[in-house]
Amino acid sequence: MVHHASTDEAPRRSLIPRSRLARAAVATAAAAVLALAIGGIAVAGGLESADATPRPSSPGEEMRNKLFAFTPHEARLVTDEYGFEIHVRADVEVHGVNEPVTVQTVGSTMVARVLPGGQEITFPTAGAVRYPGSPTFEYQPHMRDETDLNWSVSDNALLDDLFTEEELAEGGDAEMFGPKDEATEQGVTAEDVEGIEISLHEAEKIRTRDGQELWVDTPVVVGVIELPVERV
Structure with missing residues (x-):
């Protein structure tokens, strides 16, 4: 008799790789994307202090x-x-x-x-x-x-x-x-x-x-x- 696994019993795939090396690569890529995003906002003035003196x-x-x-x-x-x-x-x-x-x-x-x-x-x-x-x-x-x-x-x-x-x-x-x-x-x-x-x-x-x-x-x-x- 063949046992069929129910939907609840089906293994779930994790979005985080199991390999330590792969996880390190993902973290490095995420940090790079975040740094680029912050850099772009800073160039546009979005991170400027609220009480910074404006240009004359x-x-x-x-x-x-x-x-x-x-x-x-x-x-x-x-x-x-x-x-x-x-x-x-x-x-x-x-x-x-x-x-x-x-x-x-x-x-x-x-x-x-x-x-x-x-x-x-x-x-x-x-x-x-x-x-x-x-x-x-x-x-x-x-x-x-x-x-x-x-x-x-x-x-x-x-x-x-x-x-x-x-x-x-x-x-x-x-x-x-x-x-x-x-x-x-x-x-x-x-x-x-x-x-x-x-x-x-x-x-x-x-x-x-x-x-x-x-x-x-x-x-x-x-x-x-x-x-x-x-x-x-």
Whole structure:
């Protein structure tokens, strides 16, 4: 009597060779394929660090985060008896929300530094100016605004007239005016300035303890530009 093996009893073929030499060859081939795949992704930029500094943009080139698009065109340096300001003409278009966004919120995602030297300057000290000349303190959603953004560096002489040395040492000026610009502390004058570097950071929405939603900057830099200044 002949016994026929059932389907369940039929031996199964393994995809892994039994020979040690054959297994080594398969492993080597798989490693080579994986290395080629990783190399191809790296060449294409797919393994680049999320917070790697992007290549510098050119004037007129758009930079974008989750909240708005920022297209800087040119910079001008304006001086007065209190210090100097750097005015950057740029296009701003809010796309991340359907309600107005303040100039302060937009500026909070930017870090500006004077060139050469790289000392940081604070933004903003005033509202932006929407061309052809009307002041604005907020941007409407989904509208491309050509505006003049102002970064200001104030002379210490103004603070010296308002506070004693002891009050300045205790931070009395910071309580009224906010922290000093790094550029002021480094003694940067208008004559020293040749340009401005602006780094645009990613923006994210957070919820405060009282339930309000705020847009804040993150450590991730999404765009960098250097603009020479025109003196006016």
